[in-house]
Amino acid sequence: MALKLIDKILEGIDKLPSPNIVVQRIVAVCSKPDASSSEVANTLMMDASLSARVLKLANSAYYGIPRKITTLSEAVMILGFKTVRNLALSVFTYDMVFKNRSSSVDRERLWEHFIATAVASETVAETVGYPLKEEIFIAGLLHDIGKVVYDFLLSEILEMEVKIAQKLKKNLIEVEEELEVPYHTEVGAKLLRSWNFPDLLVYSADYHHNVNANPNELFLNQVSMVHIGDVLANLMIRGASLSWGDPVLSPFALNALRLKPRVVLKILERSKKKYERAKEFLKLD
Ligand SMILES: [Fe+2]
Ligand SMILES: [Fe+2]
Secondary structure: OHHHHHHHHHHHHOOOOOOOHHHHHHHHHHOOOOOOHHHHHHHHOOOHHHHHHHHHHHOOOOOOOOOOOOOHHHHHHHHOHHHHHHHHHHHHHHHHHHHOOOOOOOHHHHHHHHHHHHHHHHHHHHHHOOOOHHHHHHHHHHOOHHHHHHHHHOHHHHHHHHHHHHHHOOOHHHHHHHHOOOOHHHHHHHHHHHOOOOHHHHHHHHHOOOHHHOOOOOOHHHHHHHHHHHHHHHHHOOOOOOOOOOOOOOHHHHHHOOOOHHHHHHHHHHHHHHHHHOHHHHOOO
16 A cells, blocks of 8 residues: 555645745855855845735744834844744745644644744754754745645545544654555655755654654755754643654654753743744745
């Protein structure tokens, strides 16, 4: 069964909504080492509705800027172009999550899980002193995008998995394993690769449940940050990820980042506070 399903997913991935040209261009510009903030602002300006929603987020409590930001170039100047790129990607991901309304999957809760994971992963990055925390925010935001692919292409299977997970108090990945269906992790990684998104995002989607399965340990530290962010997000909002088992923290990931469990508890408390300030991300219409 798994083989046929993966074929169906691979065929379907191309027909899913993909980042529009403006978002694609922003991602490309930001992965260049010589990226410039004016390039980012000028690209964003080509899409008025995206720009307006980015400005709304830039003015949210999450960033705590004391005065109102009214233009994109100001937002880029104050927040940095990586954060502005993240805001554009958040708007796009929000639209993708909510575009498919035919299944009974609780998309509002799933979106809460995406934001909670982005915030918690970013907090892990800050705590371990990783300099590119914006990359970890977006890796956290997109880690479970495979569940959205399932919701679009194989919603009846996802609905069944969620029912089983809820009834037997299991995690979705365990149910996927038992049913021998493709993992949401590999499905998400395939989608992000098809969009030519940076490898860090692909690896975080692929290995966030199984950090030590990553064969060459590429992006090991970053994937570990997303893994811990995901576990913390599951503790913050139980069931929102469509998983109902106990979140399991990987000792391998803790080791990679040299994090002690008591520090992780502190990160949890900090993430909860930051999540409270991230409410504007939850209503992006
Ligand atoms: Fe997951
Ligand atoms: Fe997750």
